[in-house]
Structure formats: C-alpha cells, structure tokens
Amino acid sequence: MKNCLAFITLITLFFASCSQKPKPTFTAADITLIPKPLQLELGESSFEVTSTTAIVLEGDSPKKAADYLVGLFKTAANFNLELQNTLAKEAIFFTTEEGLNEGAYKLKVNPTSIHITASEETGFFNAVQTIRQLLPKAIESKKVIDVAWYIPSISIEDEPRFKWRGMHMDFSRHFFKVDEVKSFLDYMALYKMNTYHMHLTDDQGWRMEIKKYPLLTEKGAWRLPNNQDSICNTRAVENELFKIDESNFKEVDGERKYGGFFTQEEIKEIVAYAGDRNITVIPEIDMPGHFKSAIDNYTYLSCNEDSGWDTVFTYPACLGKETTYEFMKNILSEVVEIFPSKYIHIGGDEVNIKSWEKCPHCQKAIKEYGLADEHELQSHFNRDIEQFLHSKGKKLMGWDEIVEGGLTKEATIMWWRGWRPDALKKAAENGNDVVISTTDAYYFDYLNEGNPLEKIYGYEPIPESFTKEQSENVMGIQANLWSEWIPNFKRLQYQAFPRMLAVAENGWAPQKGKDFEGFNARVEKQYDRLDVLNVHYYIPAVKGLDKEIMIVDSTLVPLELAYPLEGVEIFYTLDGSVPTQKSLKYEKPFSVKDTMIIKARAYRNDIFNDIKTVKVVKSEYVDAAAVDIKEKGFRRYVLKGKYKEVDNIKTWTNNKWEKVDSVDVADFVDEKNFNLVYTGYFYADKDDVYEFETRSDGGDHLYIADKLVVDNGGWHGPRKRFGKIALRKGWHPIVLKYRPSDKPRVIEVKYAVQGEELVPLKTQATGF
Incomplete structure (x- = not known):
C-alpha cells in the first residue's frame, strides 16, 4: 500500500509538471514601447502575472504606481493582487534607489520576479506604464478577459528628456x-x-x-x-x-x-x-x-x-x-x-x-x-x-x-x-x-x-x-x-x-x-x-481625389492610401453617396467616362477617416493657335496703381514690356503700388488634360485661350489654387495677372499633364 501511494504521488507530480505550459519568449518585434526606452535588453522566457502574484513595496513612494497596477488587473483580469512589505516568491518588487533623476526608473523582468527601481513616485509610475505596454492589449479592457498575462524577460534603464x-x-x-x-x-x-x-x-x-x-x-x-x-x-x-x-x-x-x-x-x-x-x-x-x-x-x-x-x-x-x-x-x-x-x-x-x-x-x-x-x-x-x-x-x-x-x-x-x-x-x-x-x-x-x-x-x-x-x-x-x-x-x-x-x-x-x-x-x-481603449484614431487618407478630374473621352482613376497600413481598405461610390463598407471596394484603377461625383474613404475594421470627394468634369479639347513663335519666354508688363480686383488690371498694346524667362516677384519685393501681367504662349506637347497651379499673395488669375483656368483672386496671404484645361498639341495663348499684397512675397506658376508631378512654368514651355 505504501509503495502504491508513492507511485500515485510520482504520477501526480509528473502529470502536474507536464501540464504546466512553457513560458513564451518574445522577440524584438514584439516590443513596441512608446516612448522608446533609453536602454533595453531582451532576455529569454517571461514572467506570468497570476491571481496569486504578490506586490512587494519598499517605502511609500511606489504606492501610487502599485495601486494603478493593481487597478489594471482588477478590471481586466478580476485579480485581487495584494500589496505587502515582506519577501515573497514570484512577486513584483518596488525598490527605492536614491540618486536617479525625476521620472527615471529601472525595470528587470525574469521568469520568477519583476524588479522596479526608482527614486520617487513618478519614476515608479513610468515603470508601471512600461509594464502596461508589455502586457497583452487586453489589459486595457473594461471587462474581464481570460488570457495569460505574460511580461517579456527584459532589462530597461530609462528616463525622460524633458520634464x-x-x-x-x-x-x-x-x-x-x-x-x-x-x-x-x-x-x-x-x-x-x-x-x-x-x-x-x-x-x-x-x-x-x-x-x-x-x-x-x-x-x-x-x-x-x-x-x-x-x-x-x-x-x-x-x-x-x-x-x-x-x-x-x-x-x-x-x-x-x-x-x-x-x-x-x-x-x-x-x-x-x-x-x-x-x-x-x-x-x-x-x-x-x-x-x-x-x-x-x-x-x-x-x-x-x-x-x-x-x-x-x-x-x-x-x-x-x-x-x-x-x-x-x-x-x-x-x-x-x-x-x-x-x-x-x-x-x-x-x-x-x-x-x-x-x-x-x-x-x-x-x-x-x-x-x-x-x-x-x-x-x-x-x-x-x-x-x-x-x-x-x-x-x-x-x-x-x-x-x-x-x-x-x-x-x-x-x-x-x-x-x-x-x-x-x-x-x-x-x-x-x-x-x-x-x-x-x-x-x-x-x-x-x-x-x-x-x-x-x-x-x-x-x-x-x-x-x-x-x-x-x-x-x-x-x-x-x-x-x-x-x-x-x-x-x-x-x-x-x-x-x-x-x-x-x-x-x-x-x-x-x-x-x-x-x-x-x-x-x-x-x-x-x-x-x-475604444479610441477612434486617424488612419491614412485616400489619395487620388484631392483635385478635380477632367476628361475628354475617359480616364482611369487610381486610388491609394497616403501611407500603407495593414488592415486598411478603401471603399468608394460613383453617385455622390457616402461610402460605407458595403460600397464598392477598391481593388484596381477604375474607368470613368462621364461627369460624376466620386467619394471615397478608408476603413480599418470600424475605424474610418474623413471622406475624400472629387468631381469628374467632361470637357472638349481647345485647339492650338496658328502662330509663329519667335522667342522663348514671356512678355512682362508692370502697371502702377492699386486695383480693387485682379480682373480690373488691363494691358494695352502700347504698354511697355520686357522679356523674362520665368514668373516671379524677386525684382519687386521693395516696390509699392505695382501689378504684374505676363503674356505669351504655352506649348502643349501632346493632346491631353493639363493642370496649372498658381501660388501668390494678394491675388492672381491665369488665363489660357481666354479661359480663366486658375482663379486665385481675392485678397489673401500666400496660397495655392489650381485649374485644368484640355489642350490640343501646339501653342496656346496664356495671360497671368498678379495683384500683390502690401508686402509682396510670391507669385509662381506650375504645370503638368493631369496626374503627373507639377513643375515650374519656365522658358522651355513658353514663347511669344
């Protein structure tokens, strides 16, 4: 009988040891602490917090931090962790060490204990927040979650740059x-x-x-x-x-x-x-x-x-x-x-x-x-x-x-x-x-x-x-x-x-x-x-719908995220309705052939971002002018006086002009009561939709073939405005009127074929 009991005891101990799960070891990719600690060394295995884990305090300074840690486990795990001041096995120890800076702490985690060291309460509290981020995300839950509460074996020494x-x-x-x-x-x-x-x-x-x-x-x-x-x-x-x-x-x-x-x-x-x-x-x-x-x-x-x-x-x-x-x-x-x-x-x-x-x-x-x-x-x-x-x-x-x-x-x-x-x-x-x-x-x-x-x-x-x-x-x-x-x-x-x-x-x-x-x-x-934590955070915006889309026959509309983020998907509509996760899911560029309103937004599960909206406008090509261009560049006219509206600025054939290679205000930053008009021709090197952008202070209008393409008028500080026009290959008349602010700072023009990167409008694309 005695031998039988001994055998049963051995079997029980064997199965008990077999039933204990090995503690996981974490990799560097698992450590996602923000802010990043000054010094961090990752070790093998981990420490598991259980309902019997003791929290051992030395002095009063750690109590606020320890109470916060206890509260986290009470809410998310329904653990009633006890604070004590006597030694214990498999415990979390808070120890005071004189001489550390305000907010500084040391954290050492091994499979059998956690040691937190600081000189005052803010250091202890910062250490607890590090532990909070090392724990599973479920620690943030407002209801009890049944998970294993492992903390990686790790050694950290840390302190803040600013107070x-x-x-x-x-x-x-x-x-x-x-x-x-x-x-x-x-x-x-x-x-x-x-x-x-x-x-x-x-x-x-x-x-x-x-x-x-x-x-x-x-x-x-x-x-x-x-x-x-x-x-x-x-x-x-x-x-x-x-x-x-x-x-x-x-x-x-x-x-x-x-x-x-x-x-x-x-x-x-x-x-x-x-x-x-x-x-x-x-x-x-x-x-x-x-x-x-x-x-x-x-x-x-x-x-x-x-x-x-x-x-x-x-x-x-x-x-x-x-x-x-x-x-x-x-x-x-x-x-x-x-x-x-x-x-x-x-x-x-x-x-x-x-x-x-x-x-x-x-x-x-x-x-x-x-x-x-x-x-x-x-x-x-x-x-x-x-x-x-x-x-x-x-x-x-x-x-x-x-x-x-x-x-x-x-x-x-x-x-x-x-x-x-x-x-x-x-x-x-x-x-x-x-x-x-x-x-x-x-x-x-x-x-x-x-x-x-x-x-x-x-x-x-x-x-x-x-x-x-x-x-x-x-x-x-x-x-x-x-x-x-x-x-x-x-x-x-x-x-x-x-x-x-x-x-x-x-x-x-x-x-x-x-x-x-x-x-x-x-x-x-x-x-x-x-x-x-139920935070509705920002996810990357949808790119591709930030400007009006102009078409003559049809075009492909490509969409993308401002930056990649796992789990984020784009949904869009073509009828102006609000996109939801039941709307069209973006898989590849799609074709548009007529005037419409496109709306798109991104989703990550239930998180969504602001809607991006664009109008698709159907247009016809503007024919090129039958002109013989003699010189590259612009004619620039300087008109004195103050004008209430940009459109009130007029140029006449008897106005004096000078040849310039680009649009800028560099020669006039110290001038008062002046206005600039640039005239000439823009060369479209193929049949396509062209985008023009002006940036100015005060106000400006850009015309091509007598059409107002960019309306950057009004009275304002430095700002950008854009417009688009479909042009046949060849030369097209261009006029830019600029009414500066009281402190002239900028006037510039950029252009590109729709969808391409804008470049400054300079001599190679203009003539008169």
Missing part, C-alpha cells in the same frame, strides 16, 4: 465632459505624458465655476449656435465625426444654447484623477483678451462698458480700471485653491489693443506708470497679476505674446507662433523657462494630412541657435487641441492619435538616434491596443 510632456484641450469652443477628460488622462498616462493643460475660458464660453461671479457660468457658459457650429453641422451631414454632442445644448432664457461648465467639485475630481496618474493639471484663465464670455455679463470690465467683436478679435478687458485687476484677482483666488499646480496660465495672446489706444482710462494708466505704449500696458498688467500669483505660491505662464513689452525672469512662456522666433529668442535671452508648442508641429486641430506624423516626429523643439544654457530653459513640449472644429470626443481622438505618440516620444527620448521607420512600426502595433 514637461504635455497635452492641451480647449473646452471653450466645444465642451467635453468629466468622463471624457478622464479617458484622455488615461491615454496620457499610457504614453508617460505628465502635463494636462485645460483651456477653460475664452470668448465662446466660460467653463469653470467661480463662486464670487456666478454669471460667468449661469450666462457665460452658454451661447447661441455660431459659425463654428454651422460648419461642423455641414460637415456632419456626411461625417459623424463632426456631429455636435446634443447633450451640450439646453434652453437658457427661452433660447436653445450650447455650452457647459465644470463645477469646482468636478474640477477637483479631475485634478485628483490626474494626480493618481502623476499628471499635473494646468488651468488657463485667458486674460485680458479672449475675455468676451466674462465681459458679456460684467460689462464694466471693458473700456467702453460694451462687449463684442472688432475686425478680428474681441474687445479686451480695460487695463486702466482698478475694477479689472480686482476682478481678475478674485477669479484667480478661487482657481489657485483648486489647482495644486505650480503654474497658472493666463493666456495673454491675440489681445486687441486698439480699444486701449482710444480709452482714456488706459491712456491715463500708461502716462501714470511711465509706460511706452499699449504693449507695455499689458506687461504692467501681467507683472501685477504675477506678483499676486507669487503671493499665492504660484508662477505665471502665458503664450509668447506676453514677451512683448517685457517679462520678469520668473515668468514662463509657451511659444506657439512658429513664425515669430524673435519671441522665443527674447525669452531665452531673458532667462525665462519656455514650453515649445508651435503651430509648426504641435497644433493638432490642424488636419493630419497637413501636419502629419512624420513631420511631428522629425521636429526638433530646441532651436540650433540656442546656447547650452538657453537649451536648459526649455522645459519641454506640448501639443494643443483647439476645438473650433472638434465638436465631440471621437473627433478629438481622431485629431490626437497617432500624432500624440510622436509628442510622447519626442518629449521622452533624446534627439540622437531617432528613426521614423522604427517608430512608425511601433505605432502600427499600438493600434490594436487603442482599439481596446
């Missing part, structure tokens, strides 16, 4: 709710971003409860539908990503109005939620401009006790009245009590100073304080507010316009005007801390096609001209989501992802060794995780 790795949301133009804010904070935490900028007030709405001034939210948080809403509504007819959240409408004073605001308790809830994720919330209360939502209800704040819009911007608060300063400080007194952040952002951008130029109160203040002009008046205001914030233990932050008129060394700026490097230079020379947030790369309200992922990833935030000392004053980077055309949370996700991942990596990883192809490969692996 400010930020994202911004604009609540004034269109409003977002507390739960949506929390979701966004979860996305930020996943990619180790640590600063959340809330733009809470602007002309279109006041979004934070201020108890001393209840009208700010009772009235100022609600507005009648405006042009931003109407544009979104127009787009929403075909694209639900532009649908305005109906829950943000309510009846106010008998009228249907849009709006919403956060109570102070809701703000505290957001701040606490962010704090649990080691994210600092920065409030922005825009002043003294972009203040209409306040002035509407407290009209004594303006210079003339009136509220409204001037030509471009609204009337600002009056800086010659003590009541303005009192009002601002009373607001900020409540703000600083709710937001524990070191910085309070006061905006300060795009202030319309014209009303101050005429205001007796402002002019009196300028004289009394010995100020040079209205810019120094704003700086006087900024310094007064800054001193007040200092008394509350806070620091002032503003957009880069606050540099004009002077700054104290303690103020911090956000440089957003990439076209004004002088503002950044002034701040750097003054020793001010700066956050880089330029339109050049970090304005995510711009469409993905215009501000793409590769451009953002390749953008270096610290100018080459900066000294080492000035570079150290760059606190970091931030991307902004202005919400004029972002009317709901799905659209906000679409604008933020995947570009937010480039900001996360640029804020963390050093400039040296950046590799877009490697980064993009990791981004593509993140999409499955974002699917679990």
Whole structure:
C-alpha cells in the first residue's frame, strides 16, 4: 500500500509538471514601447502575472504606481493582487534607489520576479506604464478577459528628456465632459505624458465655476449656435465625426444654447484623477483678451462698458480700471485653491489693443506708470497679476505674446507662433523657462494630412541657435487641441492619435538616434491596443481625389492610401453617396467616362477617416493657335496703381514690356503700388488634360485661350489654387495677372499633364 501511494504521488507530480505550459519568449518585434526606452535588453522566457502574484513595496513612494497596477488587473483580469512589505516568491518588487533623476526608473523582468527601481513616485509610475505596454492589449479592457498575462524577460534603464510632456484641450469652443477628460488622462498616462493643460475660458464660453461671479457660468457658459457650429453641422451631414454632442445644448432664457461648465467639485475630481496618474493639471484663465464670455455679463470690465467683436478679435478687458485687476484677482483666488499646480496660465495672446489706444482710462494708466505704449500696458498688467500669483505660491505662464513689452525672469512662456522666433529668442535671452508648442508641429486641430506624423516626429523643439544654457530653459513640449472644429470626443481622438505618440516620444527620448521607420512600426502595433481603449484614431487618407478630374473621352482613376497600413481598405461610390463598407471596394484603377461625383474613404475594421470627394468634369479639347513663335519666354508688363480686383488690371498694346524667362516677384519685393501681367504662349506637347497651379499673395488669375483656368483672386496671404484645361498639341495663348499684397512675397506658376508631378512654368514651355 505504501509503495502504491508513492507511485500515485510520482504520477501526480509528473502529470502536474507536464501540464504546466512553457513560458513564451518574445522577440524584438514584439516590443513596441512608446516612448522608446533609453536602454533595453531582451532576455529569454517571461514572467506570468497570476491571481496569486504578490506586490512587494519598499517605502511609500511606489504606492501610487502599485495601486494603478493593481487597478489594471482588477478590471481586466478580476485579480485581487495584494500589496505587502515582506519577501515573497514570484512577486513584483518596488525598490527605492536614491540618486536617479525625476521620472527615471529601472525595470528587470525574469521568469520568477519583476524588479522596479526608482527614486520617487513618478519614476515608479513610468515603470508601471512600461509594464502596461508589455502586457497583452487586453489589459486595457473594461471587462474581464481570460488570457495569460505574460511580461517579456527584459532589462530597461530609462528616463525622460524633458520634464514637461504635455497635452492641451480647449473646452471653450466645444465642451467635453468629466468622463471624457478622464479617458484622455488615461491615454496620457499610457504614453508617460505628465502635463494636462485645460483651456477653460475664452470668448465662446466660460467653463469653470467661480463662486464670487456666478454669471460667468449661469450666462457665460452658454451661447447661441455660431459659425463654428454651422460648419461642423455641414460637415456632419456626411461625417459623424463632426456631429455636435446634443447633450451640450439646453434652453437658457427661452433660447436653445450650447455650452457647459465644470463645477469646482468636478474640477477637483479631475485634478485628483490626474494626480493618481502623476499628471499635473494646468488651468488657463485667458486674460485680458479672449475675455468676451466674462465681459458679456460684467460689462464694466471693458473700456467702453460694451462687449463684442472688432475686425478680428474681441474687445479686451480695460487695463486702466482698478475694477479689472480686482476682478481678475478674485477669479484667480478661487482657481489657485483648486489647482495644486505650480503654474497658472493666463493666456495673454491675440489681445486687441486698439480699444486701449482710444480709452482714456488706459491712456491715463500708461502716462501714470511711465509706460511706452499699449504693449507695455499689458506687461504692467501681467507683472501685477504675477506678483499676486507669487503671493499665492504660484508662477505665471502665458503664450509668447506676453514677451512683448517685457517679462520678469520668473515668468514662463509657451511659444506657439512658429513664425515669430524673435519671441522665443527674447525669452531665452531673458532667462525665462519656455514650453515649445508651435503651430509648426504641435497644433493638432490642424488636419493630419497637413501636419502629419512624420513631420511631428522629425521636429526638433530646441532651436540650433540656442546656447547650452538657453537649451536648459526649455522645459519641454506640448501639443494643443483647439476645438473650433472638434465638436465631440471621437473627433478629438481622431485629431490626437497617432500624432500624440510622436509628442510622447519626442518629449521622452533624446534627439540622437531617432528613426521614423522604427517608430512608425511601433505605432502600427499600438493600434490594436487603442482599439481596446475604444479610441477612434486617424488612419491614412485616400489619395487620388484631392483635385478635380477632367476628361475628354475617359480616364482611369487610381486610388491609394497616403501611407500603407495593414488592415486598411478603401471603399468608394460613383453617385455622390457616402461610402460605407458595403460600397464598392477598391481593388484596381477604375474607368470613368462621364461627369460624376466620386467619394471615397478608408476603413480599418470600424475605424474610418474623413471622406475624400472629387468631381469628374467632361470637357472638349481647345485647339492650338496658328502662330509663329519667335522667342522663348514671356512678355512682362508692370502697371502702377492699386486695383480693387485682379480682373480690373488691363494691358494695352502700347504698354511697355520686357522679356523674362520665368514668373516671379524677386525684382519687386521693395516696390509699392505695382501689378504684374505676363503674356505669351504655352506649348502643349501632346493632346491631353493639363493642370496649372498658381501660388501668390494678394491675388492672381491665369488665363489660357481666354479661359480663366486658375482663379486665385481675392485678397489673401500666400496660397495655392489650381485649374485644368484640355489642350490640343501646339501653342496656346496664356495671360497671368498678379495683384500683390502690401508686402509682396510670391507669385509662381506650375504645370503638368493631369496626374503627373507639377513643375515650374519656365522658358522651355513658353514663347511669344
């Protein structure tokens, strides 16, 4: 009997050992961490987190990170992992090591344990986010998933490049709710971003409860539908990503109005939620401009006790009245009590100073304080507010316009005007801390096609001209989501992802060794995780429908994605209807023979992008002119005077002209009150449809054979317009009229056979 029991025991142990699955080994292709760690070494096998895995803490610093890890497994696996401070087998150990930089951590994973080392809580939290990305995507699930929770054997040493790795949301133009804010904070935490900028007030709405001034939210948080809403509504007819959240409408004073605001308790809830994720919330209360939502209800704040819009911007608060300063400080007194952040952002951008130029109160203040002009008046205001914030233990932050008129060394700026490097230079020379947030790369309200992922990833935030000392004053980077055309949370996700991942990596990883192809490969692996998080991210646009298609008989229409992405398919329609996954699936170029509207969009499972639309126009060939061309080039006429419309520019046979080889404005950049007309003939080297593109400031019209082919008229800054025409082989008369802006910068013409690459229109294609 004894021998039998021993045999049974051996058999049981044998089968138990056979039933244990070997732990998987991961490859480098499986590691898709964003941001990329500084040092990473991949090992054999992996660690499995089970319901009995212990979490061992040393001290209090790791607790926030450990609690977050416990919460992930509770939600996705229904594990009740225990925190303890005694040794355990097959455990996750959090150990404090003095001397590591803020945010830095070490992570070592082997088949029997995980060791996380940091000097303070942000380092521990960053390590947990790395573990989160190393785990299966199911860890993001809001319901229990039955999977094996393996983490690759790996050794990582890591720390951030910048201390400010930020994202911004604009609540004034269109409003977002507390739960949506929390979701966004979860996305930020996943990619180790640590600063959340809330733009809470602007002309279109006041979004934070201020108890001393209840009208700010009772009235100022609600507005009648405006042009931003109407544009979104127009787009929403075909694209639900532009649908305005109906829950943000309510009846106010008998009228249907849009709006919403956060109570102070809701703000505290957001701040606490962010704090649990080691994210600092920065409030922005825009002043003294972009203040209409306040002035509407407290009209004594303006210079003339009136509220409204001037030509471009609204009337600002009056800086010659003590009541303005009192009002601002009373607001900020409540703000600083709710937001524990070191910085309070006061905006300060795009202030319309014209009303101050005429205001007796402002002019009196300028004289009394010995100020040079209205810019120094704003700086006087900024310094007064800054001193007040200092008394509350806070620091002032503003957009880069606050540099004009002077700054104290303690103020911090956000440089957003990439076209004004002088503002950044002034701040750097003054020793001010700066956050880089330029339109050049970090304005995510711009469409993905215009501000793409590769451009953002390749953008270096610290100018080459900066000294080492000035570079150290760059606190970091931030991307902004202005919400004029972002009317709901799905659209906000679409604008933020995947570009937010480039900001996360640029804020963390050093400039040296950046590799877009490697980064993009990791981004593509993140999409499955974002699917679990229910993020409606951007997928590549459909190319081939960005310009009108002209045909004489028929043509083939080729479509392609802006860049390849696995699992993305193109669907299109030929009757102008909205394409769905039940529409025609694009397999190869298709033939069109008549006038029609083509619409196309891409899908990746349920994720879709914006629709691309093109009109197919049927035309007839324009016959070539029977002319004998003597010389190559153009005749150029210079006409003095100012013309209201481009078409008012006339040329006569007795006008003086000169021969030129190309179209440009180089000889006239210092001239005033001039206009240019180019005439000659364009040579079409075969029967085909030709495309012409002009780029100019001011305005231009391009005619071929007396037909207006490119209408780039109006009054505008540098912009491009195009047109097409079907031409028989031979010479065709061409006329270009150009009315420059007050500061002439550009006039140029390009051409190509439809579908080919545009080239400058020069001597070889023209004559007279």
